[in-house]
Amino acid sequence: MTEAPLTPPVAGLLPAGLIDLLPPEAEREAALVEALMAGFAAHGYERLKPPLLEFEESLLAGTGAAVAEQTFRLMDPVSQRMMGLRADTTPQVARIAATRLRGEPRPLRLCYAGQVLRVKGTQIAPQRQLPQVGIELIGPEAPAADAEVAVVTAEALARAGVRAISLDISLPTMAGVLLTEAGATSAALAPRLSEAAARSLIEALRLGIDRKDPVAVREMAARLAPLAVDLGAMLPRLLEAAGPADSALLALAGLPLPPAARAIAENAAQVIAAIRARAPDLVITLDPLEFRGFHYHVGVAFTVFGPGATGELARGGRYLAQNEEPATGMSLYPDAVQRAAPAPPPRPRVFLPLGSPAAAAATLRAGGCATVAALTAIDTPLTLRCTHTLRDGRAVPLSEEG
Numbered sequence: 336m337t338e339a340p341l342t343p344p345v346a347g348l349l350p351a352g353l354i355d356l357l358p359p360e361a362e363r364e365a366a367l368v369e370a371l372m373a374g375f376a377a378h379g380y381e382r383l384k385p386p387l388l389e390f391e392e393s394l395l396a397g398t399g400a401a402v403a404e405q406t407f408r409l410m411d412p413v414s415q416r417m418m419g420l421r422a423d424t425t426p427q428v429a430r431i432a433a434t435r436l437r438g439e440p441r442p443l444r445l446c447y448a449g450q451v452l453r454v455k456g457t458q459i460a461p462q463r464q465l466p467q468v469g470i471e472l473i474g475p476e477a478p479a480a481d482a483e484v485a486v487v488t489a490e491a492l493a494r495a496g497v498r499a500i501s502l503d504i505s506l507p508t509m510a511g512v513l514l515t516e517a518g519a520t521s522a523a524l525a526p527r528l529s530e531a532a533a534r535s536l537i538e539a540l541r542l543g544i545d546r547k548d549p550v551a552v553r554e555m556a557a558r559l560a561p562l563a564v565d566l567g568a569m570l571p572r573l574l575e576a577a578g579p580a581d582s583a584l585l586a587l588a589g590l591p592l593p594p595a596a597r598a599i600a601e602n603a604a605q606v607i608a609a610i611r612a613r614a615p616d617l618v619i620t621l622d623p624l625e626f627r628g629f630h631y632h633v634g635v636a637f638t639v640f641g642p643g644a645t646g647e648l649a650r651g652g653r654y655l656a657q658n659e660e661p662a663t664g665m666s667l668y669p670d671a672v673q674r675a676a677p678a679p680p681p682r683p684r685v686f687l688p689l690g691s692p693a694a695a696a697a698t699l700r701a702g703g704c705a706t707v708a709a710l711t712a713i714d715t716p717l718t719l720r721c722t723h724t725l726r727d728g729r730a731v732p733l734s735e736e737g
Contacts, residue, residue: 352463374491441474
């Protein structure tokens with residue numbers, strides 16, 4: 336039997352989740368990234384540039400373990416060691432802080448801009464290669480540090496043209512702390528439940544929390560009872576508390592939280608107060624039981640949403656860098672920010688006929704125009720996609736050309 340010939344590859348076909356960014360979107364994205372970075376620099380954040388690839392053991396150490404499943408791996412032909420292609424820049428900044436910058440005084444204020452590549456996209460965001468910019472504040476553990484990251488992010492977004500944002504604060508450790516304090520762990524339940532049964536019930540309880548389902552939460556908590564904390568009563572009230580920060584904090588204050596959970600709530604109140612002191616008009620919401628996202632946050636976590644239906648613009652929060660050093664940061668996604676920001680006016684493209692004076696062209700460029708010189712007699716303003724032409728030393732719109 337004759338084998339069917341292989342289908343030839345389609346020229347220009349790219350892997351799923353990867354795209355070419357064409358003019359003018361590529362230029363707009365680059366300008367937006369620089370606007371964000373300028374906002375960070377204005378607050379003393381210094382730019383660094385980690386490599387795109389690192390040896391696997393260093394890239395996936397510490398917080399990098401949270402993105403291990405999203406990391407592309409390949410063999411380095413020089414060292415014959417496995418390397419990873421970054422899926423998130425935060426672990427790289429943590430490595431640099433612990434090694435190259437370990438002797439620098441704290442706090443370290445660092446910022447970055449670059450591309451990340453992930454094994455999978457999502458149904459909502461199928462792209463696998465993403466631009467990412469961000470800030471990391473390494474050293475201090477004070478609520479003022481978390482507040483600074485949130486406020487600097489808001490100001491950078493405003494510089495990029497996005498002002499009507501909202502900051503959602505979550506407490507990703509709250510659910511786990513409550514379950515531990517209540518004795519809802521496999522070890523604590525061992526005398527009366529098998530390990531498999533306990534694990535199944537706890538996972539079902541966590542799923543109910545994740546889905547914001549008070550009925551499922553009450554049912555699972557009842558099946559785990561008796562517990563040291565009445566989770567069937569407390570968890571639904573915490574789910575209902577999610578909303579504007581002031582009302583959520585009031586609800587938390589009225590709950591009989593165990594000591595470790597109370598400390599989490601009080602820290603959140605201090606962070607929110609510090610943010611309000613610097614940005615009183617920023618819209619803030621609080622969700623005490625949200626724990627999605629990268630699972631390395633150990634304090635408050637942030638999600639920044641744009642106006643209307645523009646979606647998530649940034650995500651961050653408190654984590655432990657290498658050597659258990661306190662850190663907090665925020666990663667912004669320029670592709671999402673670009674959707675939320677108003678489109679800038681297009682730069683005028685001025686056609687320079689053959690023999691145009693160089694001084695006139697330089698004056699136009701100094702005034703913000705792009706000049707496009709004819710190279711042959713067949714070049715025209717239309718073929719070079721120009722909006723203006725140079726005539727008598729000035730840029731004349733094509734619509735005024737006779």
